[in-house]
Amino acid sequence: MRAPTSSAPPTRAIEIRARIVPIISTLLGSATSLVPTVALSPTWPPLGLLMLLAWRLLRPEIWAVWIGLPLGLADDLLTGQTLGSGMVTWTACLLLADLVEGRLLWRDYWQEWLLAAIAIAFAMLAGWAIACWTGGATPVRLILPQLAISILCFPIIGRLCARLDRWRLAIGKIRAQD
Numbered sequence: 001m002r003a004p005t006s007s008a009p010p011t012r013a014i015e016i017r018a019r020i021v022p023i024i025s026t027l028l029g030s031a032t033s034l035v036p037t038v039a040l041s042p043t044w045p046p047l048g049l050l051m052l053l054a055w056r057l058l059r060p061e062i063w064a065v066w067i068g069l070p071l072g073l074a075d076d077l078l079t080g081q082t083l084g085s086g087m088v089t090w091t092a093c094l095l096l097a098d099l100v101e102g103r104l105l106w107r108d109y110w111q112e113w114l115l116a117a118i119a120i121a122f123a124m125l126a127g128w129a130i131a132c133w134t135g136g137a138t139p140v141r142l143i144l145p146q147l148a149i150s151i152l153c154f155p156i157i158g159r160l161c162a163r164l165d166r167w168r169l170a171i172g173k174i175r176a177q178d
Helices: 011-034 045-057 063-081 085-103 107-132 144-168
Strands: none
Touching: 011 045, 011 063, 011 085, 011 144, 045 063, 045 085, 045 107, 045 144, 085 107, 107 144
């Protein structure tokens, strides 16, 4: 008779997966800007920012506030924004989330969506202001559809992060071989 074997991944692999899945998914969200699309105005939501906010609101303990700096830098490099704008706005969004979390005893779905909408609006408008300041003067009305689409897409991204969270924390089933 053989000893039962486990089909569960080793503990170290689970720890690595638990740490890396939020980072990879956020970077992949930022990398969606590399998809070749033709548009007259920006309509594609900033999926990297949405992923960052969804992970932060879903699991506040997985990231420190400083994670906005390297992820924002990667977003700036992938999207072609002014270097440092993502770093500043993403860190400010994480600070806002920490501030709100410290003030509220509990949050529900609508409060999280409102918090995400405020953070998305801040990040997009601050990015627009930085771009205008560095020579990319465009009217703000051009990013308003993108802002609305981003706010409306946040619940979908939140669900995607919840599914990824379930997968990243899955241990696996133990199976005995006869």
